[in-house]
Amino acid sequence: MSDQAVADFGLIGLAVMGQNLIMNVADHGFTVVAFNRTVAKVDRFLENEAKGKSIVGAHSVEEFCSKLKKPRRIMLLVMAGKPVDDFIESLLPHVEKGDIIIDGGNSHYPDSNRRTKYLAEKGIRFVGTGVSGGEEGARYGPSLMPGGNEEAWPFIKDIFQSVAAKSDGEACCDWVGDEGAGHYVKMVHNGIEYGDMQLITEAYDILKRGLGMTPAEIGDVFEKWNTGVLDSFLIEITRDILRHNDDDGTALLEKILDAAGQKGTGKWTAINALDLGMPVTLIGEAVFARCLSSLKQERIRASKVLKGPEPDFKGDRKEFIDNLEQALYASKIISYAQGFMLIQEAAKEYKWKLNKPSIALMWRGGCIIRSVFLKDITNAYRTNPDLENLLFDDFFNKAIHNAQAGWRDVVSKSALWGIPTPAFSTALGFYDGYRSRDLPANLLQAQRDYFGAHTFKIKPECASEKYPEGQDIHVNWTGRGGNVSASTYQV
Numbered sequence: 001m002s003d004q005a006v007a008d009f010g011l012i013g014l015a016v017m018g019q020n021l022i023m024n025v026a027d028h029g030f031t032v033v034a035f036n037r038t039v040a041k042v043d044r045f046l047e048n049e050a051k052g053k054s055i056v057g058a059h060s061v062e063e064f065c066s067k068l069k070k071p072r073r074i075m076l077l078v079m080a081g082k083p084v085d086d087f088i089e090s091l092l093p094h095v096e097k098g099d100i101i102i103d104g105g106n107s108h109y110p111d112s113n114r115r116t117k118y119l120a121e122k123g124i125r126f127v128g129t130g131v132s133g134g135e136e137g138a139r140y141g142p143s144l145m146p147g148g149n150e151e152a153w154p155f156i157k158d159i160f161q162s163v164a165a166k167s168d169g170e171a172c173c174d175w176v177g178d179e180g181a182g183h184y185v186k187m188v189h190n191g192i193e194y195g196d197m198q199l200i201t202e203a204y205d206i207l208k209r210g211l212g213m214t215p216a217e218i219g220d221v222f223e224k225w226n227t228g229v230l231d232s233f234l235i236e237i238t239r240d241i242l243r244h245n246d247d248d249g250t251a252l253l254e255k256i257l258d259a260a261g262q263k264g265t266g267k268w269t270a271i272n273a274l275d276l277g278m279p280v281t282l283i284g285e286a287v288f289a290r291c292l293s294s295l296k297q298e299r300i301r302a303s304k305v306l307k308g309p310e311p312d313f314k315g316d317r318k319e320f321i322d323n324l325e326q327a328l329y330a331s332k333i334i335s336y337a338q339g340f341m342l343i344q345e346a347a348k349e350y351k352w353k354l355n356k357p358s359i360a361l362m363w364r365g366g367c368i369i370r371s372v373f374l375k376d377i378t379n380a381y382r383t384n385p386d387l388e389n390l391l392f393d394d395f396f397n398k399a400i401h402n403a404q405a406g407w408r409d410v411v412s413k414s415a416l417w418g419i420p421t422p423a424f425s426t427a428l429g430f431y432d433g434y435r436s437r438d439l440p441a442n443l444l445q446a447q448r449d450y451f452g453a454h455t456f457k458i459k460p461e462c463a464s465e466k467y468p469e470g471q472d473i474h475v476n477w478t479g480r481g482g483n484v485s486a487s488t489y490q491v
Contacts, residue, residue, distance in 0.1 A: 007032055010033045011033075011034055014036040014041045020136075020139035024142075035059075062094050064094075070096075071155055076088075080106050096123075099124055100125045103129070106190075112148065112182070112183045116178075127146050127156065132366065141165035142172075144366075166365060168364075174358035176355055177354040181354060185343065186265075187269055189363060191269025192283065194286040195286045196332065198423040202421045216251070232372070232373065235371075241253055272346070276345045323409045327409075328424075330404065335423075335427065336373075360381055364378060379395070380393040455473055
């Protein structure tokens with residue numbers, strides 16, 4: 001070991017997240033070496049935020065690696081994509097077998113799959129970890145979702161679980177699974193975040209347009225909700241946003257352009273759900289709702305020519321607001337059930353060993369979707385790690401049954417008032433589809449066979465000598481076509 005090797009942990013990338021995470025690691029008794037491609041940033045950091053802490057700087061990749069104890073634990077917090085690969089290549093001449101390289105950026109999971117295999121061939125242990133919680137989380141306790149080469153876990157566990165957020169005394173960090181599993185779970189987390197945010201915006205819109213409430217009044221509703229089943233970070237910040245007035249005394253929220261941005265992780269989740277054939281409808285609708293919001297000028301033109309009903313609320317306001325709370329709760333249950341369906345299918349498809357109880361635990365604190373609700377999900381998977389679907393768990397089964405009347409009331413009234421509720425509506429549509437023993441897909445299969453000879457299977461209870469169970473069947477529906485099915489040729 002070099003005389004210079006003083007650091008327990010190294011971090012490359014001194015943007016705000018990187019700086020905050022370094023100080024968090026140092027606060028927990030570890031010595032950290034910091035490096036940034038623009039080396040002047042290193043000196044500025046050491047002279048200011050890092051002053052007096054167990055943090056040292058490096059002015060080259062070679063110096064950075066020489067200051068690390070072995071096995072070297074190196075974390076990258078740089079822009080996803082090519083910069084990660086470039087830094088890995090620059091590190092390779094200065095690391096050795098058994099060293100650990102951790103990517104803490106928002107990388108796409110196929111990149112982490114590739115990097116795990118590539119570095120394993122060189123004897124380097126790669127970890128791709130989701131990091132959630134923003135700047136404050138990085139500084140005081142993020143949610144960390146590490147996956148990749150499991151041999152690395154015993155060497156990074158002490159640091160990761162020390163700096164992670166804590167929930168009921170447990171660290172919001174555990175090993176997720178193989179290859180890109182950590183970044184995959186972070187991707188699904190971000191997709192669920194899209195869904196949660198869309199549901200909240202729809203609730204706000206219903207209270208604003210349907211009940212004619214002011215932002216301050218809606219803020220009071222969210223404050224009450226934050227003391228019950230919806231207690232969460234996103235409900236809490238929404239309350240604060242609704243109450244924030246500009247210098248002229250009016251709500252700043254009402255001055256913000258209603259055209260949403262997105263960085264792509266929600267889209268990745270929706271695309272992956274389509275690739276795996278999983279009905280993750282709520283996240284998909286949340287992505288599309290952002291796309292629709294961005295058509296602002298077109299919507300202005302449409303608002304002048306496309307007519308619809310005006311809200312006309314009659315009834316008990318308190319009862320309706322209680323129903324809206326239940327609709328939001330039920331829709332959240334559906335969103336998380338869909339997210340875990342996707343994670344479960346990914347584990348099968350990519351042959352990953354995934355730790356479902358720990359995934360729910362990791363999301364309980366530190367991250368953007370943190371909420372009391374996740375404690376119940378953790379309990380569900382701890383009670384039954386092989387749980388087929390959250391809706392089969394006794395707690396969630398009872399919760400969704402109790403919420404159902406209010407949920408249906410909100411969705412139906414919103415439709416009658418002309419207030420769009422894509423997330424609420426798709427959640428209810430999924431629920432009704434999932435609980436249906438029979439769906440009209442039999443007609444769909446008949447149509448496919450009629451126009452394209454795509455075949456169908458017969459119901460087991462209707463099987464016969466003419467229509468054997470399990471067999472691909474094609475029928476000459478018109479009497480004019482042949483009997484060759486699509487399965488016998490390539491289109």
